[in-house]
Amino acid sequence: GSHVLRAKIDMAHKNLNMRDPLLYRILKQHHHRTGDAWCIYPMYDYAHPLGDAFEDVTHSLCSLEFQDHRPLYDWVVENCPVDSRPEQTEFARLNLGYTIVSKRKLRQLVFDKHVAGWDDPRMPTLSAMRRRGVPPEALIRFCERIGVSKRDGMVDVTMFEHAIRERLNEVAPRYMGVLDPIKLVITNIDEGVEDSFDAPLHPEDPSYGTRTLPFGRELYIERDDFREVAPRKWFRLAPGKEVRLRYAGLVTCNEVIKDEAGEVVELRCTWDPASRGGKSPDGRKVKGTIHWVSAARSFPAEVRLYDRLFTVPEPDGGEGDFLAHLNPESLEVV
Secondary structure, eight states: OOOEEEOOSOTTOSSGGGSSOEEEEEOOOOBTTTBTSOOEEEOHHHHHHHHHHHTTOSEEEEEGGGGGGHHHHHHHHHTSOOSOOOEEEEEOOOEETTOOOOHHHHHHHHHTTSSSOTTOTTSSSHHHHHHHTOOHHHHHHHHHHHOOOSSOOEEOHHHHHHHHHHHHHHHOOOOOOOSSEEEEEETTSOTTOEEEEEEESSTTOGGGOEEEEEEESEEEEEGGGBOSSOOTTOOSBOTTOEEEETTTEEEEEEEEEEOTTSOEEEEEEEEEGGGTTTOOTTOOOOOOEEOEEETTTOOOOOOEEEOOSBSSSOTTSSSSOGGGGBOTTSEEEO
16 A cells, blocks of 8 residues: 555654654555455554553553653543543563563574474463463462562573472472382382382371372382492482481392493392381481382383573573574473
8 A cells, every 4th residue: 555644743753653653554465354355454553552442451561662652652542532541551571581582582483493382381481381380379479579670680580480389389299200210129028019108198288188109129219319339428328328218118228230231220228117107216317318119000101301491591682693592401301
């Protein structure tokens, strides 16, 4: 189209947005709802205040770049026949460490297949947070803590992670899993003998109830919970050392079995039946506690470990390409 509709305000106004701004333009393109029946469309600065007024919005919240558009917003509301009088209020955009929030750059991540989609758990979208398991209460708590500001700033991502961890600690039932297993054989329990322990689903809220932990001769523990040569102040499992199996009791490592390559494949331990449930009946102090699962009753699972998507706090803060700061280890599948 060759014609536009302007608002006659003041071509000498100090605010460029008030110099007879465009209200409508002709755009001859197929519309997904109206088809080709309509060919004139309102500009954003005209549609924004009227849409708010028609829908009885009281306060329209915008990021700081729209601050210079507020006089035009007010002019449209005052000079059009609408009953409502909405107000535009600006606030600083949220800048979260190790994250980008630019829709254009997020779109590039999706379309260039650096992530699996808009709901990839590494993305800062609501669908991604939902898929990652972020409780809504954690997001609300985080927003309440950082508040609203008129000044741009960088929010430490650990504040968000703390809000998530804090809420999950309040409501999440407890289970145990082993990601990098090493077999632990309890030599003073006969083969085929099975036992079980009751453990709370939530250590601080009895209303959650309990779960049953199957226990037997062969268990799996995390490889990282064992050291063949233990450093100073190592409280987890090592040859000749005693550790507590959570909710089960105390075990002592007596023998280490290796394969031909010299890798540890099995630990042979003895269990103290008198410590059943994890207590020390004779009062001896055992500082280390590790988690475990029954080898016979466990089941395999694919676990996806998500880390921060970028390696620097401000990936788009410099002049270089933000993609250069992508974290190649942001997703690990085990």
